[in-house]
Amino acid sequence: MGVYGNYIVLFIAILLAWVATLGTEFSVQAIGLAVGLLGSIAYLAVKAEAARRHLAELQRLRDAYTQLDQQAKHIIRTDVELHHTQEELDRRLASLMSLHVLGRQLQVSLRPEEVFSKLDAAVVTNFGFSKGLLGMSRSLDTLEWGSLVGITRPEAEELTSHLQRSGLLKQLLSHPGPTIVKPSSATDPAHQTLLKLLGVSFAVMTGVIPHTGPVGCLLLGRMDSGGINIKADEELVSILTNQIATSIENSALYEQSWTTQQALERKVQDRTRELAEVNAVLVRLNKSKSDFVSAVSHELRTPLAAIKGYASLLGSGQFGGLADPQVERIRKIEKHADLLTQFINNLLDIARIESGRITMEHASIPVEEFLTSIHDVIHPQLDAKHLQYVVDRDGVKELLGDTQHLQRVFVNLLSNAIKYTPEGGSIRFGLKREGNTLLATVTDTGCGIPKEDLPKLFQEFYRANDPINQQVRGTGLGLALVKRIIEAHHGQIAVDSEKGKGSTFTVTLPTT
Numbered sequence: 001m002g003v004y005g006n007y008i009v010l011f012i013a014i015l016l017a018w019v020a021t022l023g024t025e026f027s028v029q030a031i032g033l034a035v036g037l038l039g040s041i042a043y044l045a046v047k048a049e050a051a052r053r054h055l056a057e058l059q060r061l062r063d064a065y066t067q068l069d070q071q072a073k074h075i076i077r078t079d080v081e082l083h084h085t086q087e088e089l090d091r092r093l094a095s096l097m098s099l100h101v102l103g104r105q106l107q108v109s110l111r112p113e114e115v116f117s118k119l120d121a122a123v124v125t126n127f128g129f130s131k132g133l134l135g136m137s138r139s140l141d142t143l144e145w146g147s148l149v150g151i152t153r154p155e156a157e158e159l160t161s162h163l164q165r166s167g168l169l170k171q172l173l174s175h176p177g178p179t180i181v182k183p184s185s186a187t188d189p190a191h192q193t194l195l196k197l198l199g200v201s202f203a204v205m206t207g208v209i210p211h212t213g214p215v216g217c218l219l220l221g222r223m224d225s226g227g228i229n230i231k232a233d234e235e236l237v238s239i240l241t242n243q244i245a246t247s248i249e250n251s252a253l254y255e256q257s258w259t260t261q262q263a264l265e266r267k268v269q270d271r272t273r274e275l276a277e278v279n280a281v282l283v284r285l286n287k288s289k290s291d292f293v294s295a296v297s298h299e300l301r302t303p304l305a306a307i308k309g310y311a312s313l314l315g316s317g318q319f320g321g322l323a324d325p326q327v328e329r330i331r332k333i334e335k336h337a338d339l340l341t342q343f344i345n346n347l348l349d350i351a352r353i354e355s356g357r358i359t360m361e362h363a364s365i366p367v368e369e370f371l372t373s374i375h376d377v378i379h380p381q382l383d384a385k386h387l388q389y390v391v392d393r394d395g396v397k398e399l400l401g402d403t404q405h406l407q408r409v410f411v412n413l414l415s416n417a418i419k420y421t422p423e424g425g426s427i428r429f430g431l432k433r434e435g436n437t438l439l440a441t442v443t444d445t446g447c448g449i450p451k452e453d454l455p456k457l458f459q460e461f462y463r464a465n466d467p468i469n470q471q472v473r474g475t476g477l478g479l480a481l482v483k484r485i486i487e488a489h490h491g492q493i494a495v496d497s498e499k500g501k502g503s504t505f506t507v508t509l510p511t512t
Contacts (some may be wrong), residue, residue, distance in 0.1 A: 112251045114211040115244060116146030119218075124149045125235055129220040131198055133159070134208075134244070136216040140170050143217070151198070159197045159219075166190035168205070172217045176207030176241070178234045183249065195221075204237050210245040213252030218244070308337040360488045361402040367393055367431065374429075377411050381418045388426035396431040399438055400511055405485045412478045413442040413505050420446035420503075433511065435453065440507040449497040457495060458483040 116136045124132035132149035135143045141164060145156050163169040168190055172179075181191045181203040195203060202223030208216040218241055313319065315330040322330070371391055382389050399406070410429070417427045425445040432439045449457065460480040486493045490510055497503035 014155045111255055112210075112248045113146070115247045115251055116144075116214075116216055119147035119149065119244075120248075121149045123240075124220065127220065127240070128233070129204075129222045131200060131219075133215065133219040135160075136214050137169065137173060138214060140173055143169060146216075155197065159194075162190075162193055162197055162216075162367055166193070168194065169217065172205060172207040173209065173215055174207075176209045176218065178204050178206040178237045178241070180204055180230055180234065204233055206237055206241050208241055208245050208248070210248040212254070212256075213248040214242050216244075222275050304337060308334060308341070311337065360405060360485075362400060363403065365399050365401060365403050365406065367397055367399060370399065370407070371429075374407060374410055374414065377407075378414050378418065381415065382427075385418060385421070385423045385425075387418060387421060387423070390428045392428065392430040394430065394432045396433055396438065399431075399440075399509060401509060402485075406489070408441070409441070409482050409485050409507065412482050413507075416478065417444035417446060417503070419443055420444065422446070436510060438509045438511050440509065441504055443502065443504040445502045448499040448501050449495070449503055450499050454495060454497065458493070 113136060116134050119134040124130070132147065133145055133149070133151060133156060134147040135145040137143050143163060145160070148156050150158075158164055163172075181194060183192075183195070194205075195201060198219070198221045201223050203219065203221035205217065205219045208218055220237065233507045247383070248439050296454075311330050311333040313332065314322070315327060363380055371393070375389075375391075380391075414427065414429065421427060421444045427445075428441070428443045430439075430441045430443070432441075458479050459479060483493055486507055486509070494506045494508075495503060496506070
C-alpha cells in the first residue's frame with residue numbers, strides 16, 4: 001500500500017500497545033473500536049492511493065497531449081510550406097510552359113519589330129504578374145510599346161515620358177539585368193513614381209539587348225509580392241528576356257539573309273537577262289560566221305578547182321613537154337591545192353554541223369571493216385616513220401554511228417599521233433565496252449602536250465605554241481572538227497597528256 005501502508009502498520013502497533021494498558025473489561029470494546037478505526041483508515045488509504053494514481057495518469061495524458069499538439073503545429077507549418085512550395089512550382093511550371101508557347105510564336109516572326117508585339121496576357125499571368133509592357137527603342141531616348149497587358153495606351157505614354165525624363169530608360173538599355181522595384185526598397189523617387197504609374201506594389205524591369213537587331217525594355221508588375229520567391233522572379237524574367245533577345249537576333253538575321261537573297265536574286269535575274277541578250281547576240285554572230293564561212297568556202301572551191309584542173313592539165317603534158325623542174329613545181333601546186341581543198345572542206349563541215357545541216361547516221365558498223373578502212377589510210381604514214389601500230393579491240397565487234405564521219409574522227413586522231421611521234425615509236429588504238437558506252441583510245445609515245453594548252457586544244461585554229469608545231473604542218477581545224485562530230489553522236493572526247501611522255505585521246509560513244 002506504499003506510504004499509507006506504513007502509517008497503518010504504525011497505527012496498529014500503537015493501538016495494540018494502548019489496548020494492552022487497559023483493563024480486561026475495556027479490552028473487547030477497545031479492540032472493536034480499534035478494528036473500526038483500522039478499517040476506516042484502510043479505506044482512506046486505498047482512496048488516497050487511487051487518487052494519486054489518477055493524478056499521475058492525468059499528468060501523463062497532459063504531457064502526451066502537449067507533445068501531440070506540438071507535432072500537429074509542426075505538421076501544419078510543414079503543410080503550409082509545402083503548399084507554398086507547390087504553388088511556386090506550379091507557377092514556375094506555368095511560366096516555363098508559357099515560355100515554350102511564346103518561343104513557338106516567336107519562331108514565326110520574320111521581322112525583329114514583330115517580336116515586340118508577341119507578349120500577351122497569358123504569358124504575363126503565368127509569370128505571376130498582372131501588368132506587362134514590352135517596347136522597342138530605336139535610340140537611347142525613344143521607346144515604342146509593342147505589347148501592353150493590363151495598362152492603357154495613354155497610361156503607357158505617360159510611363160514612357162517618365163522613363164525618358166528620369167533616365168531609367170538609358171539605365172535599362174545600358175545595364176540590362178533585371179531590377180526589382182518594391183516599396184521597401186524604392187528609396188529612389190523615380191522608382192516610387194514608376195510603381196505609382198504602373199498601379200502596382202511590386203515590379204521587375206529589364207532591358208532587352210540582342211547582339212543583332214533593335215533593343216528594347218520589358219516591365220512586369222503586380223499588386224502583392226508576399227509569399228513569392230523574388231529570386232525566382234529574377235530568374236524567370238532573365239529567361240524570358242533572353243528568349244526575346246534571341247528571337248530578335250534570329251529575326252534580324254533572317255531579315256538580313258532574306259534581303260541579301262532578294263538582292264542577289266535581282267542581280268542574278270539582271271545578269272541572266274544580260275547573258276541571254278549577249279547569248280542571243282552570240283548566236284546571231286555565230287550564225288553569221290557560219291553563213292560567211294560557208295559562202296566564202298563555196299566561193300573558194302570554184303577557183304581552187306580551176307587551179308587544180310589546170311595544174312593537172314599542165315602536168316599531163318597535153319600542152320607540150322615539161323622539164324623536170326616544171327613538173328616538180330606543178331606537183332607542188334597540186335599538193336597545196338589538195339591541202340587547201342581539205343581546209344575548205346573542214347570549214348564547211350564545221351559550219352554545217354554547227355548549223356545542224358548535217359545529220360549523223362545511227363547505224364551499226366562492223367568493227368573489222370571499220371578498222372581495216374582506217375588502217376588503209378594511215379598505213380603509208382606508219383611505214384614512212386617505222387612506227388609500231390597496235391590495235392586492241394577487247395572483243396568489241398561493232399559500234400554505232402555514222403561510218404564516214406567516225407572514220408574521219410579516228411583517221412584525224414591517228415594522223416596527229418603519227419605526226420607527233422618520232423621514228424621508232426608506237427601507237428595504240430584501243431576499243432572497250434563499258435555498260436552502254438564504248439571507249440575508244442588513241443595513245444602515242446610522242447612529244448606530248450603542255451598542261452596549259454590542253455583546255456584550248458579543241459578550239460578552232462588553235463595550235464600550241466611549241467617548237468615542234470613549227471615543223472609539223474596543220475590548220476588547227478582537225479581537232480575542232482573531231483569534237484563537233486563526236487558531240488553530234490552524243491559522245492565526248494577528252495585528252496590526257498604530259499610533256500615528253502606522249503598523249504592519250506579518249507572518245508566516249510553511246511552504244512544504244
